[in-house]
Structure formats: C-alpha cells, structure tokens
Amino acid sequence: MPDQLLSVQGLDVGYGRVPVVRAASLDVACGEIVTIIGANGSGKSTLLKAVAGLLRPSAGHVMLDGEDVTGLAPERLVRKGLAFVPEGRMLFGPMSVSENLALGAHTRRAAAEVATDLARVHALFPVLADRAGQPAATLSGGEQQMLAIARALMSRPRILLLDEPSLGLAPKVIADIFGVLDALRAEGLGIVLVEQDANLALRHAQHGHVMRSGRVVMSGTAAELAGNDDVRLIYLGVWHGDE
Template sequence: MTDALLKVEDLKVAYGGIHAVKGINLEVRQGELVALIGANGAGKSTTLKTLVGLVKPAGGSITFNGENTARLAPYHYVNRGLVLVPEGRGVFPRLTVEENLQMGAHTRNDKAGIANDMARVYDLFPRLKERRLQLAGTLSGGEQQMVAIGRAIMSRPRLLLLDEPSMGLAPIIVQKIFDIIRMIAAEGVTMLLVEQNAKLALETADRGYVMESGRITLADDAKVLLANEAIQQAYLGE
C-alpha cells in the first residue's frame, strides 16, 4: 500500500454555530480515483473547499504530499498541484474558451509544455477546439463543464478535486463528462470526486466514502459499496 498523497485526519469545519464537518478521516493514494458520496447538505462540498483553503478548518489536519496544508492561503494550493473544479463550473464568462484554458496555466512558464497540454485538452474535448474563440459565458452547461475540467488539466494537477461535475447536465452529456474523467484517471491523474449521482460515481471510482450529516459513515472499495443494500436503498434508488 502506497503512502497517501492526501491524508485528512479529524477534520472539523464550522460555519458560525453550525458544524458542517464533524471530525472526518479520509485519504487518497497516488493514482486513485476516490468518490465521496452523500445527500445534499452532508458536508461534501464544504470538505473540498476546505482542502483547497477556501474554507478554514476549525480543527484537525490536512496533509498533502507530506506537507501540512491546513492553514495555507488558497493560491498556494495550485502551485502544489491541488486543483479544484468547483461546483457550478466557475468559468470566466467574458473570456474565450482558449483564454479560460490559458488561465489554468497562469503559474507556469514552460511554453512548449503549455502548448502540448492545450493540444491534449483539445484532443479530450474536440468541442472546445471548435469553440476556442467563443466567449465561455455563451456556451452550454456541458461545454462550460468541459472548459472547467480542461482549465484544471492545464495546471498539471497532482490531485484533481471534482465537485458535482454532473450537476444540471443532460444524461447524455453526463456520460460524456464521465467518459473523460475515466480517460484522465487512466492517464494516472489522482482524483477525489464529489458527485450527487452515487451510482455513476461508484462505478467510476476505485474506492468510496459515504458522508452523512458531516460524518463519514462508510468507507470501502467502490464495488463493495455498490453492492451494499443500505447504500442501494439510500442513494441508488434500488
């Protein structure tokens, strides 16, 4: 078993008097795709935001690549390779597709590498190549999600955090997005995926965690969680 690239221990997050995350433990090892599933309001998105410094923890530790990162300012995370694709996509609407992708490489100065990665993103998302000069704000939701993932790839993430990539998208687009997620994982990019579509998340992931009311209540191989009757009834509609 390899050492964890990300290790979260007894993480607590509070908004005012509300305890959103109540002492969770989780880890992601190099090369894994790990799913974090649970109902709306369980604390999943709060956990991801805390991992990249957008929300400060009330307690516990976050270790990324051997370094305690719990108190770093948000801009330090990208330099360390910890990159979030946020819920709601967060594209720059008044910039073109290509300018959005270039923003993902703003911390880099290796022109040849950036050009190679841009070509790779366009290979993954041919639709974006067709629309590279179009303003991102005029794209469909699915195309904007492609931009958000492509922009993250441009930063060469060591760990890619995906927050609800299927939200608000038509089923056929969701399948395309998850096909791309699988391709990126197959290239060796480590991922932590928060996803409302629990079945699709667990079918895609190596391991999974179930979060309920700010706590991790189950953790196991994704196939084991998929076969769990309680999980099926609660999250898979079976």
C-alpha cells in the same frame, strides 16, 4: 514518496462558528478516483472547499504527498498540484474559451509546457478547440463543465477535486466527461469526486465515502458500497432483491 497522494485526517470545518463537517478523513492514491456521496446538505462541498483551501479547518490535517498543507491558500495549493473544479464551474463568462484556459495555466511559466497542455486538453475535449474564440458564457452546460475541468488541468495537477461534475447535464455528455475522468485516472491522476448521482459515482470510483450530517459514516471500496444494503436503499434507490 508516500503511498497516499492526498490524506485528509480528522477535519473539522464550518462557516464562522457554525460547525458543519466533523472528523472527516479520507485518502487518495495516485491513479484513483475516490468519491464522496451523501444527501443534500450532508457537508460534501464544505469538505471539498476545506481541502481546496477555501475554508479553514478548525481541526485536523490535509496532507499532500506527505507535506502538511492545512490552511494554505488555494493559490498555493494549485502550485503544489491540487486543482479544484467547484460546483457551478466559476468560469469567466465574457472571456473566451482560450482565455479561460490561459488563466488555468497562470501559475506556470514555461510557454512550451503550456502549449503542450493546451494540445492535451484539446485532445481530451475536442469541442473546446472548435470553440476557442467563443465567450465561455455562450457554451452549453456540458461544454462549460468540460472547460472548467480543462482549465483545472492546465495547472498540471496531481490531484483534482470535482464538485458535482454531472449536475444538470444530459446522459451523453456525462458519459463523455466521465470517460475523460477514467482516462486521467489511468494516467495516474488522483481524483476526489463529489456526486449526488451515487450510481454514476460508484461505477467510476475505486473507493468511496458516505457523508451524513457532516460525518463520514461509511467508507469502503466502490464495490463494497455498491453492494451494501443501506447504500443501495438510501442512495442507489434499490430495494432488497430489486435490480
């Protein structure tokens, strides 16, 4: 097995003929959170959508466990162990929490395995068990984010892509969700975490990449990035010598 679970190599992607992301590369190993930080419009979501198969790259490769999966449809990538939680969560609002979770498992056949995974996501997010019969649209923002992550986990991914999981949520809920992400990472899941909140992201990630105008302009361990003067000034809001 290759060291890298996911390897994105020199990816160019845009919308129609409009290029947005250029020559983006990143690697994710098992049991690692890799974060992508950067200002609004820097191309983070575009890159993530291309890795998830929602946009077709015009150049470069996406390798999953050493297999070239560039341009495969999202559905096929899910079957290969890659799950995506988009910004805005994309839940089925009128459907219940249980029905949304069942949809997350639709690529799976063995009922016993699905039941095991349901018990597992209920253990990770107990509130989802309490709200099993409630329509997803009536959940709080934090509960909806938990449901979106839980639904992705129902496909038994090896790699999870998350776009802005903290957006609009209260600090307590963010702490709960990131605690679960840390636990999943410790069990061996690979996670790509796109975050506006660079402080939060760099506290939980092992490696990080900074995007600016569609390019990855800086890469390193989370500690290296958190200690870099430019990152501190621009993304962490810390002036020299200021803590």
